[in-house]
Amino acid sequence: MTDGFEAAKAQRNALERLGAMIPGYRGFQDRELRRDVDRLEREHLCAELTRLKGALRDQARPYTEGGHLAALGGFDRLDREIDGLSQAIRFSDYGATGLFDAVKVGEPELARLYEFDLSVLNDLSEIESGVAGISGDDPAAALEQLRGRVRALADKWKSRSQVIGSVVQTRQA
Secondary structure (H helix, E strand, O other): OHHHHHHHHHOOOHHHHHHOOOOOHHHHHHHHHHHHHHHHHHHHHHHHHHHHHHHHHHHHHHHHHOOOHHHHHHHHHHHHHHHHHHHHHHOOOOOOOHHHOOOOOOHHHHHHHHHHHHHHHHHHHHHHHHHHOOOOOOOHHHHHHHHHHHHHHHHHHHOHHHHHHHHHHHHHO
């Protein structure tokens, strides 16, 4: 995640680079850039969840074609859980959080936040592996287990604001 911020900084135009030389403007510019990187990260997570929903539909297709209609309810419930997580990520606050206030946030604190964000991506990857492994005549247990993992990831995402808050409080102390 640090690489995303650094890459975005490197792509600034001449006016933005000039503004970075004005006292006080650089911190504002960096906060705006961090907001943009955060938005891009959340958009990426939502795109991954959309891709996951597509994989789930692909897994449900054989059950539909095979006439195992009872199994489709579990697929639908999991699809709704994934959609709820996607909406929570898409519409979570980012600009109003303490991370983007005038507080200088150092690299160790950002690294902690980025580790959290990477763990969300890892959790999502594990869920995707679980979706790919759905098989058998009755996928209900596997689907219910995946629903629990998606709910746990949604709870984890809700705690992101606490992670951001602790990063800022650590830096202010």
